[in-house]
Amino acid sequence: MASKPSRTPLIIAIVVIVAIVAAALGYYIYTSKPAATPSPSPTPTKVKIEKVVIGVVQPLTGPYAIFGREAVDAARLVVDIINNELGGVRSLGGAKLDIVVEDAGTSPESARLAAEKLISQYHVPIIYGAYISRFTMAMGTVTEQNKVILVTDALVDDLANQGWMYFFRVAPRASAHGVSAVDFVMDMAKKYNVTIRTAVIINEDSVFGTTVSNGAHLQLVKYGVEVSSHITYPYDITDMSPIIDQIKRLNPDIIIAVPYFSDGVLFAKTAKAAGLNPKFIAGAGACGFTDPDSIKAAGDAVLYYTNTYSYNPAKPTEWNSKLVSEFMRRYGKMPTEAAGEVFYSFFTIYEALEKAGQMFPDDPLNPDHLRQAFLSLDLNESNSIAAQLYPTGRIKFAPNGENLYAGTAVLQVQLINGTLTPVVVWPQPQEGVQPVFPRPGS
Amino acid sequence: MTRSTLLSIALFQAALLAVGFLVSGNNYYMLLLTQVALFAAFVAAWNIIGGLTGQLDLASSAYMALGGIVTSLLWMRLGLPPVVGVWVGGAVAAGLAVLIGIPTFRFGVREVWYALMTASLVVILNNLFRYFMGPWDFYLPNKWGWLYLRPRTYFELFIIVDVVLLAVILVNIYISGSKIGYYLRNIKEDELVSEAVGVDTRLYKLIALAIYSFITGAAGFLQVVIYSSFSYRLFDAGLAISIAIMGIIGGLGSISGAIAAAVVFRALGEYLRSTLGGVIPGLDLLLYGVALIVVGILKPEGLAGLFNQLRRWWRK
Amino acid sequence: MSVGGLLVAVLQQVIDGVFLGLFYAIVASGLALIFGVMDIINFAHGDLVMISAYFVWLISTYLNIDPLLSMLLVLPVLFVLGLAIQKGLINPVLGKEPLIQIAVTVGLGFVLQNIALGYFKAEPRGYPNPVFSEGLSIGPFVIYESKLLSAAVSVLVLFLLDQFLSRTRLGLAMRAVTDDRSSAMLMGINVERVYLLTFAIGMVLVGVASGLWMEMGQVWPYLGTSFSLVSWVAVALAGLGSIRGLAVSAVIIGIAESMGSLISPSVKMAVVYLIFFFILWFKPRGFFAKR
Missing domain, CATH: 3.40.50.2300 (Response regulator)
Structure with a gap:
């Protein structure tokens, strides 16, 4: 070690910093050019959609794991029923639903990572989650930027007031x-x-x-x-x-x-x-x-x-009794709130996908088309499974994504x-x- | 500072930037890289008080949150752009640290008691902010740009974080090569002896504490940017403990070890969360705990010891 | 609120606080013993209480007996578990830097929490009908049977512990090691064995605490964090080497916490930790330290 501080370190440090800034600027100029390729390619016409992958982000560790785990169980059940008994999404040529589960972890940071991962690795068009409002908030900034539909089971009122375009909440707010x-x-x-x-x-x-x-x-x-x-x-x-x-x-x-x-x-x-x-x-x-x-x-x-x-497990409709008994058969316990929210939210997603297939047969999974499909839903107990599962028996979205008939x-x-x-x-x-x-x- | 340290810093920077460019197309990896680098920066800052001075400070997240919240509030309430605000945030954090540090060092609080005191500082601030802010999450305004240290792309954010990381590393190296560093090492070896030979231990501990809390407080805003909201929950005792643990696993006082530990464990944690979190809940944290035990028992000198072993083996 | 009403309110909170404090005393006693004798910094203390509470719950629901009875069955298990933890985890880091000890015990805490999460799931588990679940009304005051009981058991066990430490050979050996390790070794005390038994006895105290807790509440994987810091504060307040001091300190903490909830239960812990700060500043060896 030099007894007198030498000047070289300072110089090298400055050089490195300058190099970084130069690299950053170079990159900035490089990326601020109009993008050459349009982002996640809109599905070419008439390509058969094999399956629709829905991202599920739930707290599976930490103090809220109780709810996250039940929600994931319920999601697996609902997807199996849709695929095996309803033959998938008929208007998409019988496309199957699939879910990818991500742990939201214990901080907004990990929830945000989970959303980024679902979008960049799996290109999911729809994400369901993340139960905790501040996790959902961190996810929402990501889903909005990437135009991915976010169907949430986080109930805090504020989420619907962020001016988000691709945000829907079937469950009743807090x-x-x-x-x-x-x-x-x-x-x-x-x-x-x-x-x-x-x-x-x-x-x-x-x-x-x-x-x-x-x-x-x-x-x-x-x-x-x-x-x-x-x-x-x-x-x-x-x-x-x-x-x-x-x-x-x-x-x-x-x-x-x-x-x-x-x-x-x-x-x-x-x-x-x-x-x-x-x-x-x-x-x-x-x-x-x-x-x-x-x-x-x-x-x-x-x-x-x-x-x-948010859910009425005793609601005496055909589909509700069916789901409750299937859930009990598979997991050995009554479905509670978290599972119930998944039941009707997933069937709402399913019905929105059906609708998107009918309205936009050429490009049903385009985010704006999906959004329109969600907004055009007007579900009641006679025309929909989702509404049969919902406490008030009606689901229709306001422009801010909130269910008008929440209860x-x-x-x-x-x-x-x-x-x-x-x-x-x-x-x-x-x-x-x-x-x-x-x-x-x- | 020797030529070889400079070379390794330059190499580390080159590697980090290269990785940054490589994954810049993938938002997930880019965000992960940014988070890892920021975590490493916090650990490197902690190294000043924990590694160099040997004080078990468990209040890292307190300074981080305080700085981050002050910066955000200055921006939202007074319109002070964060590029200026972070300095105030850092100063406030350092101010509080010094204010508490003076009596703490004056009355000779050390070792486990210093650790517990700093750990409870996090809880106290958590409760106080809970009382005055309420439970609410406050969302950052919808403004983006370098002025707000809140660029639109993750790559730019990564560059900002990288500059911070580099600065923290240089500060570490500068301190450890300076006279202060010499005294700090003395304090770490044996506080009573250094006091006896006339070192003003209180002053030097206070200096280390001030530098560490200033950096942590100033960088705290970047954590808020990643969260995109803030609340009293930023005062997170668990986070403070894990930052200190990275410093320990890295091998106390070794800046390269600390950074390596931060990178490895943060990335491993994310890998386990994303691959196993959905399948076996809690397994990632369980393995994390096992790793801590194994490193603590078998390799107490931490990753730095491992590095040295590798180096010796290489030279043979 | 009238003056009389206020008085009743404050007195009731003091009563609650005393009972809570005596419970904290038994929770902290294991930590105090282990820290005092072995000088090991255990950050997993609360998590050990948590795991032990799960054992109590398992036995209670399986045999359908009161948690206090299943606690008696759990104690030998904990004794053995204590021996194992001491052999496997604590011994290698004895005398190491405090930071290393913290790392290992925090790691142990993580492992225990997540084993509990994986195996018992996140739902809180409790025994629905403990024997002591009623309240006694005395004038305007309420006294909870379960809290009264836990306070009584705690006092009894602490008294026994105190007697053990001052009357038995092993207890005296433990105290000798607490006071001066190297001279204890010179006096021919098998320090290794003392350590082993200390940890095991500490775990038995943990078991008692967990049994009392299950009579009052439920267990969930993150229960431990609530107990770890508070136990340390009690130890700091008491200083080392005095069981009576520990009991008094824990009661002070209990009253502070209970009074804090009059302001707002959300910030009651801030009151406790502020006291902790001032203790460390002005009375760094605690109030009742013998050395």
């Missing part, structure tokens, strides 16, 4: 969940003649939880119910008792809770132990309380809890033949079931 929960409770209160003056809202503090709870908050204010407290907590909370004790002191008529998963079980167990028994406890946002795993872990602590669902169902945990079972109680109760309202003994 705030709609909060609104539905409140509508349901107020509807029941009127029906069973219960007065509701005060409410406490508690939610896990993600963007999703906050959006859902804000939807509920506004709706409660609209009904003139006083919100005595709006409490947020992190989803991985390990001790609920301070919160329950606070709520107990406030003694509200109802509680609207937006849990993530394990916190929901913790809430229910702690509330039961504390003897917290308001007139009603309604969940919103589909996670926790009423899904089979929560019931298994919480036991009768969640009895009479409700939650809003949720409400499930309640009831004791049926001695077992805790989630049953649909709202908007139409399923056969032989009545909502239990208010909570017994309150």
Whole structure:
């Protein structure tokens, strides 16, 4: 090592930097020329499409893996049914559907990589994903630039306000969940003649939880119910008792809770132990309380809890019963929210592909043609499978890609033949079931 | 700085740029390369405090997030273009680091306690930003260009990241060849002894901390550019730990080892995520953990040790 | 809120905090013991609690018995697992640079988390009907049976541990190693064996903590992260070598966390870690250190 700093390093460093900048400029000039070849070649006319590959990006690792894994299971099932029982996409000459699954990982960075990979390696025309809103946001910038249709199962409202052209969401957005929960409770209160003056809202503090709870908050204010407290907590909370004790002191008529998963079980167990028994406890946002795993872990602590669902597994339509029983046969459990969203979103994609084949037989997979096909859909239970699977039974897209007829169902945990079972109680109760309202003994 | 170090830097740069040109047609590889290079830059910056000074700093993501968020907010609220804003972002990060560093070094917090303190700094900032920003994601404005350090193509972004990486490497080499570097190595060997012989250990640790946090904070905005949004979740304890781990696996204090570890593990992680993540969930992270254990137990001197072995073998 | 109401609120949070703190004490005790005796930096402590909680859950659901009973069955398993981990992973990095120890234990944490994710899936698992799941109302206050129980068991186990360390040969050997490794070796203590047993006993403490946890909550693959840092904070606050000090420190943390949730449960951990900062600055050896 030289005792006196020599000047050579500095010079060489400058040379290298100059070289890099020169290379960059050269490249920049080179690429800013009009592109010689048009990007992913529009399919030449009359070439038979063998299969349509749909990219699926879901969180398969990390704290949200629970949902991602179920969604992938459901996607495999739906694709098999479309290919084997419906003979593929008929208007595309019986083209089969195929999926490529990518893990969204645990950060927006990896979700974005996943989208780039699907587009540059597999040239997928459609991507389904990525459950988490900020992952979806990172993907959306990529899908927009590459003109790839993004059908999302991320529910945060904001996603539809980005001015994205190739974005569609069949599932009901987050705030709609909060609104539905409140509508349901107020509807029941009127029906069973219960007065509701005060409410406490508690939610896990993600963007999703906050959006859902804000939807509920506004709706409660609209009904003139006083919100005595709006409490947020992190989803991985390990001790609920301070919160329950606070709520107990406030003694509200109802509680609207937006849990993530394990916190929901913790809430229910702690509330039961504390003897917290308001007139009603309604969940919103589909996670926790009423899904089979929560019931298994919480036991009768969640009895009479409700939650809003983007999907109604008990919907008595031919195709819904079929999918539910196939899912149970193959995976040994009831499909929940994540699977349900895949059911109707994938059948919507399928029906949009049929439509694209009819409208643009020469180039059905062109992104703008696909977009028009999506926008031209007007599905109801008599003309579509997707609508049979959807809670409101109707699917039609607004120009911003949001389903105009979005809505949720409400499930309640009831004791049926001695077992805790989630049953649909709202908007139409399923056969032989009545909502239990208010909570017994309150 | 010797001729051979310069040669290896030039070779490394040439190789990196060559790879960049080769994959420039494929957005996936281009984005991956950019992410790998940025990760390597963070690891190389960490090397200043961790590798050269021997302080187990686990707050890398805190400075990264702080710098990135400050830069983004200056842009979105005051219209200050990020090309200027990053310097402010870096300064704010360094300011906070020094503010905490003064009492920390004054009271002799070191080793595991320094590690835990920095790890909890990430959690504290995470909670505070959560409290003031809410849970929301903030999206960068729809503006693109060099002025905003947010070019339209990944290749240009890669060039920016590459310049940062090169700068960090040069800073590392410059420090380690200078008088400060000499004292830092003394501190790393034995802090008490260097104190006894009259080295102002607090001052030099503080200098190392300031340089590292400034670079990390300034480069933080590039992470925000890749995410295209920011929120309090940028304060990510896991990311800080993995950056420190790369420095360790690379062989403490060896800049080439640190960069090699960052490149290998980030690329391997992505390979496993994309090939196995969809099939066997969690397998990529599991193998990552196994690699850590194996390297930690069998090759504690890290990849740098492996390099030296190879070099010796070559010369035989 | 009236003054009386506020008082009740604060007191209730203090009660909750004390119980939570005593639970943290048992969680942190294994870490404190291992760190004190072996000077090993274990970043996988929380993940060990997590894996052990899965064992408890497995046995509970398989035999349909209360988590507290299955915990007793799990303890020997953990003892053996402790021996294995010490032999295979910890021994090679003993005395190595702290960074290497962190790397290895973080690696172990990753492995455990992802084995759990692959094998048990991401769904939280819990035993639906633990025996102690009710609450007792005393005046305006609520006392949760499960928390009361965990606090009581924790105090009992910590008392036994304290007695063990001050009364038995092995315990005294452990303390000797904590205080001064080289003189302990000169005194003819088989340090290798002490290390092995220390880790195994630490794992048994982990097992107790996980059993108590399963009586209150559920386990999921990322449960450990919630416990790791808090355990370290408790150890920092207490300093080394005093079980009583650890219990008091953990209670302080529990109360701080519980009070923090009065501000907002989303930021309660910031309160805990800020305390940690000031402790390290002004009381770097903790409040109860014996050396």
